[in-house]
Amino acid sequence: MQFDEFYMQLALNEAWKYQGLTYPNPAVGAVMVENGKLLSIAAHQKAGTSHAEVLALIAAYETLSGEKIEFDPLNSEESHDFLLKLPPKFFASCTIYVTLEPCAHHGKTPSCASLLSRLKLQRVVIATCDPIKGHDGGMNLLQNVTFGILREKAEILLEPFKIWQKRAFVLFKLAQTSNGRIGGGYLSSKASLSHVHQLRERCDILFIGGNTVREDRPTLDCRFTEGNAPNVKIYSHTSDFDSEIPLFKVQDRKVEITDDLSFLDQPSFVLVEGGEGMLQSLQKKIDWLLIYQTPKLSTNALSYNIEMNLDFLHTERMGVDMMIWSKQVGY
Amino acid sequence: MQFDEFYMQLALNEAWKYQGLTYPNPAVGAVMVENGKLLSIAAHQKAGTSHAEVLALIAAYETLSGEKIEFDPLNSEESHDFLLKLPPKFFASCTIYVTLEPCAHHGKTPSCASLLSRLKLQRVVIATCDPIKGHDGGMNLLQNVTFGILREKAEILLEPFKIWQKRAFVLFKLAQTSNGRIGGGYLSSKASLSHVHQLRERCDILFIGGNTVREDRPTLDCRFTEGNAPNVKIYSHTSDFDSEIPLFKVQDRKVEITDDLSFLDQPSFVLVEGGEGMLQSLQKKIDWLLIYQTPKLSTNALSYNIEMNLDFLHTERMGVDMMIWSKQVGY
Incomplete structure (x- = not known):
């Protein structure tokens, strides 16, 4: 079995559930896996709420710890704060699969790329890169990146986003x-x-x-x-x-x-x-x-x-x- | 996440690929997981060839050992022989998900239920029971059975089989x-x-x-x-x-x-x-x-x-x- 493709496909499937609904943001999915064990599947749902990576990390925390978080994971700021306060090696043996390069753009909260780099995951597997200048560059902030898994399928998922920019x-x-x-x-x-x-x-x-x-x-x-x-x-x-x-x-x-x-x-x-x-x-x-x-x-x-x-x-x-x-x- | 449902759904999806093609046998899917790590996904493909459980076990062996087998896994007899010669605890930490109760019927090869009982898996998760008298009873041969996961969906998969009996x-x-x-x-x-x-x-x-x-x-x-x-x-x-x-x-x-x-x-x-x-x-x-x-x-x-x-x-x-x-x- 091609496990990287398998987990990326799960992330793509989840993202499709929110196709169009994330406007003006792109539809993005993410999956967390630890030593081959599936921890979570998530997708960005609506502009202004947590990105897919953040939702997948929070859900993975719940699976690993057996604890429920007490805030709304769609709240991006609270979720970033929470994740950054976890013990430094909490996700050290985890891999995240993301259908799109994590954002490098700092807004109210740190970018997803900087969050992931601080969480020091074992691997970050990315399907395709961010087509927007200024939002790209996330990949350069990360260690241990595997790039291009199911890239063509991820490009199709991303197509509306690329069109509605122009x-x-x-x-x-x-x-x-x-x-x-x-x-x-x-x-x-x-x-x-x-x-x-x-x-x-x-x-x-x-x-x-x-x-x-x-x-x-x-x-x-x-x-x-x-x-x-x-x-x-x-x-x-x-x-x-x-x-x-x-x-x-x-x-x-x-x-x-x-x-x-x-x-x-x-x-x-x-x-x-x-x-x-x-x-x-x-x-x-x-x-x-x-x-x-x-x-x-x-x-x-x-x-x-x-x-x-x-x-x-x-x-x-x-x-x-x-x-x-x-x-x-x-x- | 409901992991039992997730893995059973993978088994169901795989079985659907062979719906009708397994006639007169039912369409059946199986998935092997070790400590939450996905090892294999398989389905029965054609009457007279290996059952889903056997194909999933063989593919799981390949994932776990990193070795390729040298015979055709669709050959049921060779596959059973091979699996029974593995070290006794080879699959001891594995769970198998099967959409249908493993067969209790002895033919040329041991039944799947007896094979699974000899391999002493950690858990056997079964969606629904075998509707044919004489083929059922597989569950009674097994330890650590979880029964009824996605049973309704498994019944739908099985419907042609139940109809073409009558x-x-x-x-x-x-x-x-x-x-x-x-x-x-x-x-x-x-x-x-x-x-x-x-x-x-x-x-x-x-x-x-x-x-x-x-x-x-x-x-x-x-x-x-x-x-x-x-x-x-x-x-x-x-x-x-x-x-x-x-x-x-x-x-x-x-x-x-x-x-x-x-x-x-x-x-x-x-x-x-x-x-x-x-x-x-x-x-x-x-x-x-x-x-x-x-x-x-x-x-x-x-x-x-x-x-x-x-x-x-x-x-x-x-x-x-x-x-x-x-x-x-x-x-």
Whole structure:
């Protein structure tokens, strides 16, 4: 068995669970192992909270000591303080697997690279390097680095992050039956809906087709997660919308009707919801497709027509549904 | 972390890779761990070859000793002999995770339960018990058994095995695009095709719709795996088929044209290939659906109409495709 690859794959799988949700940060996973013994699996969950390495270290501390910590491990500052006060050799026989080079950037707390170098782990195994100038260089602070394990897979995980630095990362969300029918009411499980609402909460713009607005009369809020509703752009050449459509009534949100796609040139995270028309109009702009596939075959809903080549990137179970992350290729 | 669940899940995942291919045996996975250190992951691959426990033990031996064995570990007899000649305490600090109670049945080689009891492992963790009278009782031969870890998931893995003891296990295979289009030439990756051909090789009967035979003029052999072509039943009320259709020309196979479904009452493994018509005609008889989903959206191929509720059971990557095991529910 290729153990380095095995543990790195666990870190990658964990990171995928938070893909998109860490915006504007990258999705990152980390795994702690001591003499081949798995101690913890963790991932960065949300910008402003602890990085993956810190969460993996805290969870590894709990496994090794048998004690529960008494603060919130998502609190980055408390977690760093706690880890730095452990006995100097506490993690000396441990290896950490991280999907991305630990950050060298000092903010409120020490950087992860400096934390790891002070904790003096036996090995630090890194899949790929930090693509952002100023955040990189973490590797140089560390001893005993193994670099490049599952690098290609880690680069795919990192792709949205690299895109939204330069321009909009356009994620098209599609909820469908297993025979590819869309629309026809609520197709998806509660877990899927709650995931969509988390993505809506995190994105800069929710971009939706004019026809979908006219026909479905959606609210487009985040009621499943009680988060703030996203600002909405409606893709339409005309502005004749019934102002009674619920999405216009949501508090503290901007709604703009536009047929100008130049906003996609701005570094941002744009979530797209719509049907066949929106898929076709936006085809050249779509980076990734996120399909929530429900476990049924149906005659009721609509089939949709488009030619698009994809790469499947990752599959995750969402309640009874399956969530399929894929990338448009050949455009 | 729930480590027992974690390792059992690894064993289950590995077993799923050989679902259907172990016929008439059940799909079984096993994982070896020493003091929390992962040593090996294995699964039963094919009837007549080593069981999952034996393959996991052999691979664990290789990890622990750093030596490669010089015989084929799929050879059950040689593997048992080798394992029984190891120093008595070789695996004394190891735990084995097995998705199914080790067999108590003595054949050419000692049973897995007796092998494990002689190897005196620290713990034997078992997900669920052997449903076949005469094969069960393995647990009683063992010391330090932990039973019931991920039992429900293990029962799902075992379901085809339980069905094909009593009547035909009917697996409907469907190759489709991600927007649910079928037909239209070769949709699937080489890995998917080779997997289908392995299933064809293992099944008792390949059952195919008359319209598919007339329209696609298939060969239905196992050329990707160089295996023996399966016997074919064509579902049709009339026997007016062009005898030049390639499937009739394949050597050493029986072809029968029938509209009588009573053969499905016999304990057996029946693989079904067909389109919308076959799905609809056989709906009440379908146990599981196996979808090979290709990474593209298409306008060319046909959409299909049927109402069917499914449970997603397992997803596996097959080259660029995704293979989705699902179960029909509500019938």
